[in-house]
Amino acid sequence: MDRLFIFDTTLRDGEQVPGCQLNTIEKIQVAQALEALGVDVIEAGFPISSPGDFNSVVEISKAVSEPIICGLTRAVEKDIEVAADALKYAKRKRIHTGIGTSDYHIKYKFNSTQDEVIERAIKAVKYAKRYVEDVEFYAEDAGRTDNEYLAKVVQAVINAGATVVNIPDTTGYCLPTEYGAKIKYLIDHVDMKNAILSTHCHQDLGMATANSVMGVLNGARQVEVTINGIGERAGNTSLEEVVMAIKSHKELNIETNINTKKIYPTSRMISSLMNMPIQPNKAIVGRNAFAHSSGIHQDGVLKNLSTYEIIDPKDVGIEDNAIVLTARSGRAALKNRLNLLGIEVDDDQLAEIYQRFLELADRKKDITDEDVLILAGHKTDHMRRIKLEYLQVTSGVGIRNIANVGLDIAGVKFEGSATGNGPVDAALKAIKSIVKRETVLQEFLIQAINRGSDDVGKVHMQVEYDGRIYYGFAAHTDIVVASAEAFINAANKFVK
C-alpha cells in the first residue's frame, strides 16, 4: 500500500472565509479534533498576517503533538523568520513558503520575470531551511502555469532543499485530466529525490475533489484539504471526499492515516464552531448523504445495503442510514419503520396503513415517527413522555440568568429552576434538574430559517447519554424555547 499524506488547511485556507473566524481556544479545539482524526499535517495559520494568527500557531504547537504543524509564508525573509518563531514549540514543524508562478502572477503581481521568480523561490527555500528541516514550497497558480516552466521551478526548489512541492490550482480552473497530466509531467520531468508532490485544489468549477484524486492517481502523495470543503469563494477540496474516495477504491492500493469513524463528528463540530451549515446533499457529511427517499432505493437498501450504498454510514461515524418516508416510499420502507417502532403488522394491515400513509404523504413532505404511530393507530404519548409545560427565563446584562421550567412527564407535573451563564444554559440546567440524567451536549447549532429578527430559529442538538448520541431538533420564534424543546426532543429518546 502507498501512503497518502493528509495536509489539513481548515485553520488557514478554510478559516479565511468571511464570518468563520475562530478564536485561539476554538482553533486549539479544532486542531485537537484533527489530531484525533489522524491528519498528518495541520496548517495552523499564516503567522505574519496578524498577532492572532501568530498566537494561534504558537498555542496549537503546544497543544498538539502527533501531526506536523505548518505555518504559511510568502517568499519573504521576514515572513519566514516570524513563522519559524511561531513554530518554536512544535514537536514536528514545517514552513510552507512560495510564490506565484503563472504569467498572470509574474507579470501583474510582481512585474517580474520567470528567471527572477525562480531565484526568489530558491532563496526562500534556502532561508526557511536555516530554521526547519521540513520545507514545503507552493507554486501559486500552478494550475495556470506552463508545465515546462513549472518543472524548472519544482526542480530548482527541490535542489534547494524542499521536501514537499505544492502544485495549487489556486483559481480552481483546471479540468481533472489537465491537472492529472500536470502532475504526471512533473513526475516524469523532475528528479524528485526525497521530495513529494502535493495537490491543493480549489472548488470554483466544482472539480476540487476530482482534480485532487487525479493528482494522486498521477503520483502526488500529499493532498491539501479542509473539513467540509470550507474555504474562500467556492472552497477547498473536502478532506472527507478525498479520503472516502481513496478508501472506497481499494484497487488503488493507497491508504491514509485517517480514522474515518471520526469524520462525521469532526465535520459537525467544525460546522458549528464556524457557524457554517453543511448543505444537506453534501457528499459524505450532508444530512441527506445516506438518506434514501425513493421507493425502489429504500426497498433495495432494506434488502441489502450494498444495493444502493457504496459507503457504510458507520464507517464515517454516522450510526444509521436514514430511510426518509415520503410519498415515494414503498411498503417495505413503511413496514421497516413500523418494526423499528415496535409495531408488527401482517400484509393486510400493512396495505391498509400504507393507503393512509400515501394520502398523508401527499399533503405532508416528510412523515415523522409520530405520524407513523398515528397512522398505525398507536397513541403517541409514549413517544413524547416529556412535554414542556412552561418556561420562564430572566436574562440580560448585569443580572443573573434564571430559568423556571415546568415539565409533564407521563402525566406527572414537575417544576425546576436553575441559573446559568446565559438563558439557554439556565433553561437546559433547569430541565436537567428534573430529568436527572448525566448528559453531555456534544453539538448545539442554532440557525435562522429565513432572514429578519422575527424569524423562526431552528435548533439542532446532539446529546450524549450513556455512551450514545441522541439527536434533538426543535424550531420556535424564541430560540431559548427552541433550545429547551430540542433538548426535550433528544431526552424523549433516552428517557424510557
Ligand code: KIV
Ligand atoms: O490556493 C493557493 O494557492 C494557496 C497557497 C497559498 C498555498 O492557498
Ligand code: ZN
Ligand atoms: Zn488555497
